[in-house]
Amino acid sequence: MLLSPDELEAFLLSLRVASIAVLVGLPPAIFCAYALARWRFPGKLLFDALVHLPLVLPPVVVGYLLLVLFGRQGPLGQFFSDWLGLTFAFSWRGAVLAAAIMGFPFQVRAIRLSLEALDPGIEAAARTLGAGRLDVLVSVTLPLILPGILAGALLCFAGAVGEFGATITFVASIPGETQTLPLAIFRAVQSPGGEAAAARLVLLSVGLALVALAASELLARRWKRRFLG
Amino acid sequence: MRLVSCLPQTLLALVTAALLTSAPARAEDEITLFAAASMTDAMTDLAAAYSAAGHPSVKLAFASSSTLAKQIENGAPADLYISADLKWMDYLAERQLIVAETRSNLAGNALVLIAPLGSAQAAAADPATLDWAALLGADGKLAIGDPAHVPAGRYAKAALDFLGVWQLVESHAVFAGDVRAALTFVETDEAVAGIVYATDAAISARVAVVGSFPTASHEPIVYPIAVVAEHDRPAVRAFLDFLLSGEGARILQHYGFVVPARSS
């Protein structure tokens, strides 16, 4: 079952976009999860709702909002391009952004659950031993919530591999640049006689998701073994 | 305790509601129309006019012709199909999925080059003679439908090929899922230019038409219409007749479509 260059390109692009989307979303996800799990502040409910918005909005709507905000004329788009030289329109960076945002609620939820299961007394103990807040976060909290981070990363990755609506609406379907596996599958399915290509691409997607699942499972097991000596 | 004793009644109520709401879905007089995305506004108006005249309501679904054809092939409950090109109608005809005798050409369209209103590229020019390199610049994007399956995209590629500029333009092209998405990219100034139907450009207040592509540069843009196989009913024929009538033509022309002379 040999792949055409286009199909291979779509696969590699999906791999790249999904991985970067997970990594890009991780620090803000940790921050939001921490805020929701540990802090009390006015408007917390609204903040929680905002975090979960990509989960409940139709993906095409998210894509359109991204277009309006991060496009060439959008306020955030201009900020990024003026101050950081980053553009998202019609580029793989836009695909990463779409995937990261659609997967964001999953990352936050998983990390938040892990944080809530963590005994805050352990962190208090670390402080009495001379560790400042950031030190505690890095030396105690993060290692202990690693399973949650992994679970969230897996969900986000799988979601990113399958992300379609927001991506095609925001950055269109450009082979080699934004035509990820789902977009390539869509194109194949729409084209007459494209069923065979579509089937190959679908198998690739499933394979990718399974590998991600296995990797996450292995990592989680290794972490458990470390703990229980 | 209370809940348990209420259970039989609650179940009965739920089942009744389900039956009642599902019943009218297969009513004889409701019509479902699948139409190419570029027909969105015209068809919505036509359906409204039809209902206003006292006729049963028409359910509308718009997407790229390719998407709709594939759905019909897989059993989607469409009564009527309007495609944005002959190819997809032929596709269904080959598979005996339309009532051949009901097929006719509903309307025609023109292909235009558009740019965001007020942009530098919006100045009027003839696509056959303009400097494409200057138009697109170093990294400007040209939004078109995906030539692999969107009719508007196929026409665009054919036209650009004809003009000998496809090689130059290809690296600037971004493929949208349907022609309306391509229009959106130009409206939001994401792309510096785009190729859509004249009718699409007409309904948008945020784009300017740069010029039309010569009719010779692409196949005629024809919108064939047909009744879907096994959906041939008097009510469906009645709506088809309405679309092909003088009033139908009037509304289509209002939106910029070209209406061929009808043989009544």
Added chain:
Amino acid sequence: MLEIAIQRRQGDFTLDAEVAVPAAGVTALFGRSGAGKTTLVDCLAGLSRPDSGRIVIAGTTLFDSARGIDLPPERRRLGYVFQDARLFPHLSVEANLRYGQRRAGPGDAVASFDQVLELLELAPLLARRPAKLSGGERQRVALGRALLAQPRLLLLDEPLASLDQARKDEVLPFLERLRDEFALPMVYVSHAMPEVLRLADALVLLDRGRVAAAGPIEEILGRIDLQPLTGRYEAGAVVTASVVGQDAAFGLTRLDLAGETLWIGHIDALPDSRLRLRIRARDVAIALAPVAGVSIQNQLAGQVAEMSRDGHYVDLAIAIGSPAAGQRLWSRVTARAADQLSLAVGKPVFALVRTVAVERQGVSRRPEAAAP
């Protein structure tokens, strides 16, 4: 000297504590559950914030609401041993121990790694994970970890409470060793009197959020009015006696209590060393004159210092030997007996104490340096 004057409201409960804790030795923070002990210690450590007040240790202000000072826990240099140990599950015992040590400033070193290892016998545990330790082992590691953070004062919140009796007996000697080896003041929270008696020099009694009394332990425990707070059933006096000699033949040790002789079961101790004893009030009988032909070995001369009626019973505080020595025994007798003997404050009496009644558990050595 640790000066505390803080107020904190938590729902229905208000903590309003004002006390000065000595700069040396073990100060027990004693009280019933819900008296506010853990709240107080959390405020000291910086894990809870008082609504108002001051906390000053050896001249350094840890908290002062009036001046807006509130040092974060990591800057207070107060070691904290928790009831549930709270070891880091993702680190080995050694990494746990080193956690605080690595973060300690160059300042006064309190304990070295090897010292702590030896003292708490932690060497065989170093490579293990906390999940694989027993309760007693976990507490020892927690002790070591807190020590290695080089604190200037150690807070211990009921460190033995979650252990069964066997583990308690295992860990208690380590606490005594800790007290004896390091010149480190400790605040020891507990609601169990036996531990307090063995470890503490000073006692702070906390009752419903307020400090009911504070001072040297014998003095506090010698006050009848505080009995309800210190525990009625097991009530007894705490006295300090010095060893005179041993009777090898009968396996008894002879003590001098304020000039009177006291025989107890054999204790391995050198002459002139000091022992703290707890003698329960119900084990002390009163006689108006020495009694002959009786099995009771100890008949201590003294006089009635305090008397308090409690229903059909009378609680007496008997000053042993010379009142100036300040050693008192309690006795609980029936009102009938008190009437029959016409007991009154100031009356010379003899306190009869059965040797057998002085429990092994109630005897502990006192370090040489501490003043009674």
